[in-house]
Each structure stands twice: as structure tokens, then as C-alpha cells.
Amino acid sequence: MTPTPDSPYREQVVGLLTQHGKERVIAPALETALGCRLRVVGGFDTDQLGTFTRDIARAGSQLEAARRKAQLAIERSGLPFGIGSEGAFGPDPMVGAMPWNAEVLVFIDAQRGLEVVGEAQGPGLQLDAWARDWADVVALAQRVGFPAQQLVLGIGPDGTPPLIKGLDSWPTLEAAYAQQRARSSTGKVWVETDLRAHANPTRMAMIGQAAADLAARLQQQCPCCGTPGFWKVQRLAGLPCAACGAPTRLTRAWVHRCLRCQHHETRVLAAGTLAAPERCDHCNP
Ligand SMILES: [Zn+2]
Ligand SMILES: [Zn+2]
Numbered sequence: 001m002t003p004t005p006d007s008p009y010r011e012q013v014v015g016l017l018t019q020h021g022k023e024r025v026i027a028p029a030l031e032t033a034l035g036c037r038l039r040v041v042g043g044f045d046t047d048q049l050g051t052f053t054r055d056i057a058r059a060g061s062q063l064e065a066a067r068r069k070a071q072l073a074i075e076r077s078g079l080p081f082g083i084g085s086e087g088a089f090g091p092d093p094m095v096g097a098m099p100w101n102a103e104v105l106v107f108i109d110a111q112r113g114l115e116v117v118g119e120a121q122g123p124g125l126q127l128d129a130w131a132r133d134w135a136d137v138v139a140l141a142q143r144v145g146f147p148a149q150q151l152v153l154g155i156g157p158d159g160t161p162p163l164i165k166g167l168d169s170w171p172t173l174e175a176a177y178a179q180q181r182a183r184s185s186t187g188k189v190w191v192e193t194d195l196r197a198h199a200n201p202t203r204m205a206m207i208g209q210a211a212a213d214l215a216a217r218l219q220q221q222c223p224c225c226g227t228p229g230f231w232k233v234q235r236l237a238g239l240p241c242a243a244c245g246a247p248t249r250l251t252r253a254w255v256h257r258c259l260r261c262q263h264h265e266t267r268v269l270a271a272g273t274l275a276a277p278e279r280c281d282h283c284n285p
Pocket of ligand 1: 245
């Protein structure tokens with residue numbers, strides 16, 4: 001990504017609230033694009049705001065949680081710029097059969113009173129199952145790419161403590177299995193993928209994509225007032241068909257709008273962009 005020469009965040013320090021190593025993927029994307037520097041804001045247990053293992057429930061939506069972390073980054077660092085990140089897992093939105101991971105990054109610019117949100121979503125690595133014996137644990141571990149992908153062992157699917165998290169080696173996994181098995185009244189142990197960023201490489205990559213999205217949005221400045229985050233707010237359909245020229249349902253243009261002034265622009269896709277006739281209601285009704 002090429003840096004924006006006139007980025008208002010050049011040489012500025014941006015606080016990031018994380019305890020799970022997310023700076024590894026967020027810093028390269030933002031620092032390269034904007035010329036800013038990221039500072040990790042520690043000393044706050046982000047698990048207090050909710051955990052994937054259900055032992056602490058998240059209050060509010062995913063976006064609200066990310067926004068809260070960005071605000072905390074500003075409050076705790078005294079910097080005017082803060083970033084918070086929040087992930088969610090669930091079934092995929094198309095068929096509902098595949099684990100799906102959605103990541104949100106909220107950037108708050110307290111100087112300008114701006115909030116810009118970066119997003120990414122796609123297939124995620126989330127798997128859980130009962131293990132009747134050690135062989136079941138080994139099979140599941142191998143299926144998810146343990147130990148790069150870490151595991152959590154519990155005594156049931158409801159997140160009831162004690163949970164043993166952050167298992168990242170075969171000896172610690174085996175010891176944790178023996179402990180949970182001794183606690184379990186049925187002899188079965190609950191195994192699940194650790195969904196925290198540093199323990200889930202697939203998720204960490206998705207956070208990197210959300211950071212790239214955020215960087216791209218912050219690089220776009222309003223042509224009138226220079227405010228960053230001049231981004232797509234509305235899609236206009238009607239891309240002409242390559243065969244008959246009729247308007248299709250595909251995107252013809254995007255309306256971009258400033259977060260601060262009234263300025264907005266309709267940006268049409270590059271000249272010569274046409275829809276394939278298979279997507280045309282006239283040619284392929
Ligand atoms: Zn057509
Ligand atoms: Zn503007």
C-alpha cells in the first residue's frame with residue numbers, strides 16, 4: 001500500500017487497546033498507509049468486556065464493544081487517536097453451515113470528532129466437540145492445526161469454569177486433559193478452538209484485512225474539507241450489459257460522502273466496465 005503524502009495522521013501516535021497481540025497485523029497496515037505510529041495501550045484486561053469462551057458475556061453489539069475499546073485507548077493513553085477491535089463468530093450468512101468470522105476495527109479521532117470503521121469477514125476456524133478419550137483430543141487438535149491454532153479445554157459446552165485456555169503445546173494439552181477429565185462427572189472433556197487473536201492464526205489474518213480496510217478508508221480525504229474517511233455510503237446499480245447495453249443489477253457507481261461537511265460525490269466505475277451478459281435480465285432472463 002502506498003502512503004498518502006498528505007495524511008493528517010503522519011507522525012501521529014495512535015493508541016491501540018489490545019492484550020492479544022493484534023498490533024502484529026494492525027500496525028503494519030496503518031503505519032504504512034498513513035505514516036502514523038501505533039502504541040499498544042496495555043494495563044487493561046479486555047476480557048472484562050467479554051470473552052469468546054462465554055465465561056464473561058459481552059455487553060452490547062460487536063461495534064459497540066470495539067468502540068468502547070477505542071474510547072478506552074484514548075482515555076488510558078491521553079492520545080487523541082484510538083483504535084479498538086472486536087471479533088465475532090457464527091454461522092456463515094449464505095448457507096449457515098460454515099463457521100464465519102467477522103472483524104470490526106473502530107478508529108476514533110477525538111480531535112476532529114470522527115469515527116471510521118474498518119471491516120472484514122470470511123470463513124473462520126471455530127470447532128468444538130466432546131472428547132471421550134485422549135485419541136479424540138488428538139484427532140481434533142490435528143484437524144485444526146494445533147499447536148499454531150490453540151485449544152481450550154472445558155467440562156461442558158456452556159463455558160462453565162474452570163476453563164483451561166491458551167493450550168499451545170502437546171505436553172500442556174495432555175496435562176490439561178488429565179485435569180479436566182478428573183473434574184468431569186461423565187469422563188468426557190469439552191474441546192474447543194481458542195478464538196482469541198494470538199491463539200487463532202486465521203482470525204489474526206482477518207483482523208489484518210480489517211486493518212487494511214480501515215487504512216484505505218482513512219486514506220480517502222474529502223475533496224472539499226480534507227476530512228479523512230471520505231467513503232462509500234450508497235451503491236448505485238445499473239452497470240450496462242456488455243452485449244445489449246441495458247442496465248443490469250450490478251454496481252454502476254458509488255456515492256461517497258464526507259463525515260463532516262455536506263460534500264458528496266457519485267463515483268462511476270472505470271470507463272469500459274461492463275456486465276457479463278449472463279448477469280443481464282434481457283440477455284439471460
Ligand atoms: Zn444484455
Ligand atoms: Zn468534507
